[in-house]
Structure formats: C-alpha cells, structure tokens
Amino acid sequence: MNDTLLWYATRGAGVVSLVLLTAVVVFGIVSVMRWQTASWPRFLTTGFHRNLALTTLIFLAIHVVTAVVDPFTALGWEAAIVPFSSPYRRFWLGLGVVGIYLLLAIVFTSLLRPLFGPRVWRVVHWLAYAMWPVALIHSIGTGTDPRFAWMLAIEAACVGSVIAAVAWRVRRAEPTAWRR
Numbered sequence: 001m002n003d004t005l006l007w008y009a010t011r012g013a014g015v016v017s018l019v020l021l022t023a024v025v026v027f028g029i030v031s032v033m034r035w036q037t038a039s040w041p042r043f044l045t046t047g048f049h050r051n052l053a054l055t056t057l058i059f060l061a062i063h064v065v066t067a068v069v070d071p072f073t074a075l076g077w078e079a080a081i082v083p084f085s086s087p088y089r090r091f092w093l094g095l096g097v098v099g100i101y102l103l104l105a106i107v108f109t110s111l112l113r114p115l116f117g118p119r120v121w122r123v124v125h126w127l128a129y130a131m132w133p134v135a136l137i138h139s140i141g142t143g144t145d146p147r148f149a150w151m152l153a154i155e156a157a158c159v160g161s162v163i164a165a166v167a168w169r170v171r172r173a174e175p176t177a178w179r180r
Contacts, residue, residue: 006070011145013063015154018139020056021103022158025132027052028125029165033172053107060100092141095134102131132162 027049031042068075075093079086083101084094109116109124116124136158145151 003070003072006066007072010063010066010070011143013059013066014139014143015145015151017056017059017063018135018158019154020052020059021132021135022161024049024052024056025128026161026165028128029169033169050110053110057103057107060103064100089142092138096138096142099131099134099138102127102134106131 027045031045031049064080067073068077068080073088075086075088079088079093080097083097084090086093105124106127109121113121136155140146140155143151146155
C-alpha cells in the first residue's frame with residue numbers, strides 16, 4: 001500500500017469515526033429519553049445505537065492501524081497504546097489514545113453489562129460525555145483537514161448535533177432522572 005493511500009485511509013477513517021461517534025452519542029441520548037414514534041419503536045433506537053458503536057470501533061481500528069503503519073507519521077504501536085508518548089503531535093495524538101480508552105471502557109462494560117450490573121454500567125457510560133469532546137479535539141488538533149471548509153462543516157454539524165441532543169435531554173429530564 002503506498003503512502004498516499006495510507007494517508008487518505010487514515011484521514012477518511014478518522015472523519016468517518018468522528019461522524020459515527022457523534023451519531024452514537026446522539027442516539028444514546030435519544031435512547032435514554034425513550035423517544036419513539038409509531039413508525040420508529042424505541043427498541044430500534046437502542047439497537048441502532050449499539051450497532052453504530054460497534055461500527056465506529058471498526059472504523060476507529062482502521063484509523064489507528066493505517067496511522068501506525070504509515071511511514072510518514074512513523075508512529076509505531078507504542079504511540080497508539082501509550083497516551084502522550086508519540087514524538088509526532090504528542091498532545092493531540094495522546095488525546096486520541098485517551099479517547100479510545102474511554103470508548104473501550106464504555107463498549108466493554110456495555111457488552112458485559114450483566115457482569116457489572118446497571119449501576120457500574122451507567123457510571124462508566126457517563127464517560128461518553130468526556131470521550132466525545134476528547135475525540136473532537138483530537139480531530140481538530142491532529143487532523144490535516146480542519147483548515148478546509150468541508151471539515152469545519154462536518155465538525156460544526158457534529159458539535160451542533162451533540163449540543164442539540166444534550167439540550168433536549170436537559171430540557172426534558174425529570175429532576176429525579178439525574179440522581180439515578
């Protein structure tokens with residue numbers, strides 16, 4: 001695989017991961033709010049949220065693997081595993097690694113929810129509210145595309161979607177819902 005193809009694969013998988021991750025967060029919020037219509041029952045929202053999360057992991061794996069094997073970045077596996085260890089854009093890549101660990105904790109506890117119980121699952125799931133901005137900031141700081149209007153539009157749409165979903169949740173939440 002040539003260097004240019006790896007670079008495009010890394011960028012493309014990163015952008016797709018950000019968009020999918022945004023959709024996962026939005027559908028997670030929609031799922032918590034128990035939103036449904038006659039043509040879209042609630043179980044579809046939950047299933048869609050779960051499947052989007054797993055699809056996000058696939059694109060994230062492509063993003064990481066192509067970045068690691070790309071000779072231009074010369075990251076190596078250590079930079080993909082140990083936060084803030086990369087000589088290349090140390091802070092921004094470190095945020096990406098932290099974001100991956102937060103996402104893996106969320107997915108791991110979700111897949112093994114019966115072992116952890118609902119309370120642990122819920123506490124860990126709240127990490128999504130930290131993980132998503134970390135991933136967004138990683139995208140802005142590490143990516144080569146934030147200077148382009150199309151990438152700014154994608155990032156703005158992601159931010160707007162999450163802010164709208166969070167605002168909807170806060171506005172519609174029962175006071176006791178925050179204590180659960």
